[in-house]
Amino acid sequence: MNAPLATTRRVAQFAGYFDSLDGRELRGWACNLASPREPVKLHVLLDEQEIGTVVCDQLRQDVQASIGVMTPRLGFAFTLPDSVVDGLKHRLGLRFPDRSIVPSLAANDGQIRHEDIVFMLAPRFKFDSFVDGFRAGALRGWVQRVDPASGARLGACDVAIHMDGAPFKQVRADRFRGDVAAAIGGDPNCGFEVAIPRNQRRAGAHRFSFHVIPENVELTGSPVVTSVVDDQLEARLLLLGETVDRLHREISALRTQIADLTPKARHTLGDYDAWAREYFDLLRARVAERRVASGGGAGEQPLVSVICPTYKPDMDHFIAAVESVIAQTWTNWELIVVDDGGKSLEVAARLAEYCRSDPRIKLLRLRKNVGIAGATNAGIAAARGKWIAFFDHDDLLVDVALESMFQAGHGSEAKIIYSDEDKIDDAGVFQEPNFKPDFDYRYLLGCNYICHLTLVRADILREAGDLRAQYDGAQDHDLMLRLTEIVPRDEILHVPEVLYHWRKTPNSTATTVANKQYAVQAGVQAVTDHLRRIGHTAEVKALNEITIYDVRWSLLRTPDVTIIIPFKDQIDTTRECVERLLENTDYKHFNIVLVDNWSATQEAADFCKEIVRDKRVSVMSVREEFNYSRLNNLAAAKSQSEFLFFMNNDLFMHDPQWLSIVLSEALVGDDIGAVGGKFLYPSGAVQHVGVAVGPDGVATHVHRGLPGNDYGYIGRAVLSHETTAVTAAGMLVRAEAFREVDGFDEVNLKVAYNDVDFCLKLRDAGWRIIQCNDFVAVHHEGLSRGSDDRPEHEARFQEETRHMHVKWGNNPLYLRDPAYSPHFRLEQSYYDLA
Secondary structure, three states: OOOOOOHHHOOOOEEEEEEEEEOOEEEEEEEEOOOOOOOOEEEEEEOOEEEEEEEOOEEOHHHHHHHOOOOOEEEEEEEOOHHHOOOOEEEEEEEOOOOOEOOEOOOOOOOOEOOOEEEEOOOOOEEEEEEEEEEOOEEEEEEEEEOOOOOOEEOOEEEEEEEOOEEEEEEEEOEEOHHHHHHHOOOOEEEEEEEOOHHHOOOOEEEEEEEEEOOOEEOOOOOEEEEOOOHHHHHHHHHHHHHHHHHHHHHHHHHHHHHHHOOOOOEOHHHHHHHHHHHHHHHHHHHHHHHHHOOOOOOOOOOEEEEEEEOOOOHHHHHHHHHHHHOOOOOOEEEEEEEEOOOOHHHHHHHHHHHHHOOOEEEEEEOOOOHHHHHHHHHHHHOOOOEEEEOOOOOEEOOOHHHHHHHHHOOOOOOEEEEEEEEEOOOOOEEEEEOOOOOOHHHHHHOOOOOOOEEEEHHHHHHHOOOOHHHOOOHHHHHHHHHHOOOOHHHEEEEEEEEEEEEOOOOOOOOOHHHHHHHHHHHHHHHHHHHHHOOOOEEEEEOOOOOOEEEEEOOOOOOOEEEEEEEOOOHHHHHHHHHHHHHOOOOOOEEEEEEEOOOOOHHHHHHHHHHOOOOOEEEEEOOOOOOHHHHHHHHHHHOOOOEEEEEOOOEEOOOOOHHHHHHHHHOOOOOEEEEEEEEEOOOOEEEEOOEEEEOOOEEEEOOOOOEOOOOOHHHOOOOOEEOOEOOOOEEEEEHHHHHHOOOOOOOOOOOOOHHHHHHHHHHHOOOEEEEEEEEEEEEOOOOOOOOOOOHHHHHHHHHHHHHHHHHHOOOHHHHOOOOOOOOEOOOOOOOOEO
16 A cells, blocks of 8 residues: 655654564654655664664655655664563654654554554464373473474473362472473473472372463373372371371370471472572671671681673673672672673773772773683683682672681681572572582582582682683583692582572573583583593593583402392392392302391291302391391401492392492592492382481481482482482492491491491591492382381380480581581471471
8 A cells, every 4th residue: 555645744854654563573664854865774662772773775665656755765674572572561662863753553553653552472382391290299290382483492481280170389390301301402491390288188089280371271291180199108197097086085185286386388499589588688697697706807808809701791680790799798809800802882881980989890801702711711810819709790699608708718728619509580589509518529520510609719720720711611610620630628618508699591501501512512521531630431421411421430440249138038029139139240259148137937948048059149147136237247247358238138130230330439439438329119219319417307318209310409319429328228338448437336226227327437437428320229118127117116216316316416427417408408308498
């Protein structure tokens, strides 16, 4: 159709219209009436902010015919950014060069509007998803929003869950699911996990439905009909219900007291933001108390140089980062910002203003972009501080970060200090805390868990050498590994406080490592090269193409191993255990000692006569009451092997390389006293990937009940790492270490906690314990002896618990497990926040 005559604008210099908005494409025309052949440049405003300009030089012969100018090149087309397709209202307008409004016909109602228009573009996505079902007390699944235009797969969708037709809960699907990313790509932060509150765990089947909101798209696998009570738990509840009915009158007077003592709702990792906001207030108060106690910070206050390489940062994030340094309660710092060839006038102007207002802020401008390693090196070279801190240009320091680090390091010989960290999104929500263990070299090989915030003494850093550009993407991991080559482990200090916020943006590694796949290969090479430098032979590979690494050691030598298995009758179980060992063990230098604890059946006698026909197997008969510690001690005393492997008769091996794997782990270091394995229930769920200890509950199996292929907390269910204790259901022990600490306690710990006590004795004597997650077996827990949780065992169990508290109550290992954050509860295994 003919373009409308610009009669209302003929008295002005410019004429034109904003004709249409089709999806993200806006079109129209404009003319400079004073100089028609000169194309007009229009300003595009979105939500009252200019987002670009557009030149009116496209053919619009209809306009030329209408207004009678000499050129048809009067039209324009402009594509709005993807971010406007978000289902929210936005304001859109165009301005002539004189900043007057370009009239709009885009409403398609024939009306001319001399004002910006309001529009909304709903996303046209499809969804890939799956509901995994109910496991270990929680509903789990994942969902990705797929953009059909670009193919991009995004996580963090909102999911509404209904239980039996009634609204139950809304959850954001942003939990890490590396398995999903490995299988189909896209954002790995796409999983959800919803625990069923105890007050809603009713017997019988329940129907759960899952829908993405606001699109109301049902997830694949929904609805799920399931019991929310585990089979074993349900049986116990039925039994307890009968008892409660019988004793109702006697206990009714206690109900009020029980209600008063019942713990309130717990914080989980899912509501970390609420926990964190309370935590940071308490952290500031603790720092202030220590400041007052030390005389207001009197004494040496070393200068710390905060190195911040930057390249074309988001200005809002960059300003917030700099302000977080300025806000530090530790005032003796310098901030060295290295502009890595970004040549941004806006950044330069802002930094010039900062430098004028605060002489502690310094700008170092590089002529060309040299990358993260080169820029950081330039900052370090210019640093004057005794300590160096590493800081990314869009992250945030907690205001008491530096002071907390130096308070913790005061009086120590620490050369490296690192803290815990979390992530923060653009909405300011705290999430995904990384509550780290104390220094764990084995874990560091598998991932750069140390990361932020890290302080390194400047002289040590310069001795280690520059960051290396060939490891860009993993340059900090390489540096930390090189530092371990010159800094003893007892001079690396962990501060168990969250002092650093890692910014999550669409293009950051904090959001998805898929944005930086080069970092994965750089990490593999960094670990490989480090091990080669220190003389270790190992195969290093990335797990599921993300920045966590499996390290498989070469077997250095072939020492003898005695495998010790106590049993009492239960011949079918014991026979399967032994036969699997004999069939599924490639390693040749082992023998098996079966400790027969007073078996009473003819079947047991026949089995013992039969099994010793294999020269690798012998039977020791112990006719005493059951005492797990003593049974193992007696067998160990007769062994001449360099290593002992203690195991239950309900642990079944399936990987022929299991013994080679666990032995190679033990032989890596002369200070490794014991190695445990990853044990799964027959269902495939985790039974054991390490034990945490502490006065709140003596010990707990961390990650218990987790799906067997789950990464666990920060990869600790798949990566081998140091731990404070492992279960003797399957534990390799160096015989020298066993004898040094006098084995298991057969006087005070006949049944429970003997393995935990033994491991604490090892750790207390300076031996390390490794949780080797490459060694996997199936554990039919409870088949061998049954549960301690029975009335006839209660008195003995309580006494063994009391003994552990009395013996270890004042030991630092027990008071704060160095392998398990004090910010987690101990009395169960799902990493609830303390």
